[in-house]
Amino acid sequence: MFARRKGATWQVFAPAKVNLTLRILGRRNDGFHELETIMSPVALYDRLSFRPAAPGRRRWGFTCSAAPGLPSVPDGPENLVCQALHGLAEAAGVEPHGEFMLHKRIPAAAGLGGGSSDAAAALRLANRAWGLHLPDSRLRPLAESLGSDVPFFLSPGTALCRGRGEQIDRLESAPALPAVIVKPTQGVSTPAAFAALGLRPHDQTPPAALAAPTVAALAAVQSADWMALRRWVRNALQTAAEGLCEQISRIRFACKRLDVVAHCMTGSGSAYFAICRTARHAQRVAARLRAQNLGMVFATATCR
Structure with a gap:
């Protein structure tokens, strides 16, 4: 920036x-x-x-x-x-x-x-x-x-x-990933999404080492490994957010039916993204999602 x-x-x-x-x-x-x-x-x-x-x-x-x-x-x-x-x-x-x-x-x-x-x-x-x-x-x-x-x-x-x-x-070596973002009409409050997890406060020191799924996700992102991305692109808030905004589930099912690399909610929602193989692929996926009236759709890419 x-x-x-x-x-x-x-x-x-x-x-x-x-x-x-x-x-x-x-x-x-x-x-x-x-x-x-x-x-x-x-x-x-x-x-x-x-x-x-x-x-x-x-x-x-x-x-x-x-x-x-x-x-x-x-x-x-x-x-x-x-x-x-x-x-x-x-x-x-x-x-x-x-x-x-x-x-x-x-x-x-x-x-x-x-x-x-x-x-x-x-x-x-x-x-x-x-x-x-x-x-x-x-x-x-x-x-x-x-x-x-x-x-x-x-x-x-x-x-x-x-x-x-x-x-x-x-991550200096992370390549750009073509993507499509869908934002449904309903939003999600960040405090509400975290509250829905129902976690109790604790004073434990977080582990110094990264969790194995995070290590695997890092390798997948840095190498743009499509198969690994499909497995490790995950969001721990997604289930809680879907309980607050049913439109997220509709987008998830729509992406599941499409030939995308991986798909997931971002942050606390309600926006959802799909990783695509190329910019042209992202444009095709975006057109199909727009036709389903799921919300605002953006064909884009991650940037360095």
Whole structure:
């Protein structure tokens, strides 16, 4: 994720993500869940722009717009972009300034990480546009304070994430995987999905070694081994989420009938993805899924 400048305007594209595998190791005493997950950014982007405030206009502003089919987006303090900008300004000892404009294409309540990606984009963009040039060692604590997935989006590429998501190891050799994402009309609340697991808090130290399924999934992702991906692409939240959103089950059955490499829910849902062999294959699969009126369908790919 990089901020680019064109004239006086700065711009950054914030990608969505998919969880290629997600294991829940337990619930911690602080309320967070210990997990192991392989996350990959995908080529479905929100756009965050900045331009200096015009003479005579207020010093600071933030507006949102959304692509057709998406609900309106709040532009108040509950938006993670606002929280990121104010947090960065406070940490750097400056006042927020300029006009920030967010255009949403990533559906919300989907497990695609759109809000977290937007927050990371805000940190990257304001750090450059405000001339702060803070190192990642200063941005990372801010990202962690905003949400478990925000640190992942600060740097590009597929990664193994542990802890509550803040322990990140990049997979430099992971190839791009063509994929199709389906977002049903109904969303899933992340707290509700985790609560449905019914896990009790514990204070046990998580194991230092990765679980065998995670090791196998890492090898499958890095080698793009279709047979292994079919076996190891899994999400421990999927059953719980299907109990909250029956549309996920419909998408799962639809993907099961198609000739895809692997398919799974991402994050806490409700979005679902299918890995395909080629970009053309992804386009064909997307067309068949659109014809079934399962929700919004995106033919895309993981990106580095």
